[in-house]
Amino acid sequence: MGGSFAARWIHGSADCASNTDPPLQVHSFDESTFILRENKCLNYEGNFIYLLFGKRKALLLDTGSAPPQSVTLPLRKVVDKLITKRAAATHTPPVELVVAHTHGHLDHIFADYQFVERPGTIVIEPGVAAVREFFKLKGWPDCRSTFDLGGHMLSIIPTPGHEESHIAIYDKRTRIMFTGDMLYAGLLTVEDWHAFRESARRLARFAESHAVSYVLGCHIEMKREPRQLYPIGTTYQPEEHVLQLGARAIFQLRDACEAMGDDAREDVHDEFIIHLKEGALLS
Template structure:
């Protein structure tokens, strides 16, 4: 099945009657799994990616659900990947960015043997990547017979990175680019990041761009409002290289921050109030 044809669970009209599992799981192949959290449990319904190499496993984002009521993202991940000898490999937990709906499941990985959780904080991300001039440069990580390239792409959020999977030719962009309403905190950084990714796809084959959510309907330019728990007409997860190129062309035409509406996504600069709230959350998080 192609990624564009995956019938993701898209919530329910009455979530009190919803009996779908916590995680909607799609095995692309025996070493590549995409997970979506139940929209009735979190309207964000974020996507996580599990990429398995012969020596290491990379978990990208742990979702919006904290480890409570018996749910453990780490336990669930190991269960759905048991066919890949998950237990025998080093596990690296990394995040597309530091917004809370992408790292609430981290605690279930903490303290596990042979597991490294990269805290979603800028200093920790820079330390892990080993880059000396953030956000410039990129780092390639060898998972064993599988390489992934990690690219700093701030703009939506300060710590944002994009992950390129050399095996599947996937560009995993988190909330930097996805079929939804993309809020941009730093407009100039975002312009530079999208331009960087556009240059990257010129040099590397990319089959699909995979983001952190689905918020768009199948009607071009229309998205479901924040908080929606039922999206019966939602669009597919993958975006195309052409979507990226089109966005970059529009961004490079003007330096002015402005709302940009495309068929498959909408880019919206944050307001001053939204930026202030974001900074407060960053301060509170750094104090923990």
């Protein structure tokens, strides 16, 4: 499968006052898959945002985290430009836009407001009810559905646990599994242990019957050095882990959850750390 990652993601600065990186880095993984990274000097979360194109629709997965009040996150501008460019290159009308979210936490939905009035656009409201209805996930969470962007099929897999409306999205064309905040090189924060463990099983079951090329989440918090986490809140990650994890990570996560059973606790692995949020639901 073709497609490539940025040789270097913008990763903040030791002194953010002198940071000259753009607010959003735009990387073309292939002609239909765009990866955006938010500048860590605007918000330490340094979110990754994805834009996937089919023949009729584009899916924007997340809208990033809030910059300081004096700054506008140029997400709408970037997305409009990519859609216009795509229409020109394919000699077709601009595609419809669906704004979806891996989950409803604030650092994933900030710029929704920029798309609410955009013509030809659907913004899926964060929350289980709207996600379930839009993607036709009737038996939530123990189900999955497909969504067609026009010759470009996505599988939608409910993965609550980090947050109750969390979904993973599998792209049949690139075989990328987008895992949001459930699985990435960082601190995997669990709000509901039982739901999270079930979701890890569900994801692994899916990956047993579908080849996965890469696992892509929405943040990087680990260093390249195994088991080492940057302090949460840092705005400078010169030695950060790459964005992508292998399919293996899906099975490692499942196995780690199964090994803990009902006795959930902090669990450090080379590429991720399972972490129970304070006050997490444990049964």
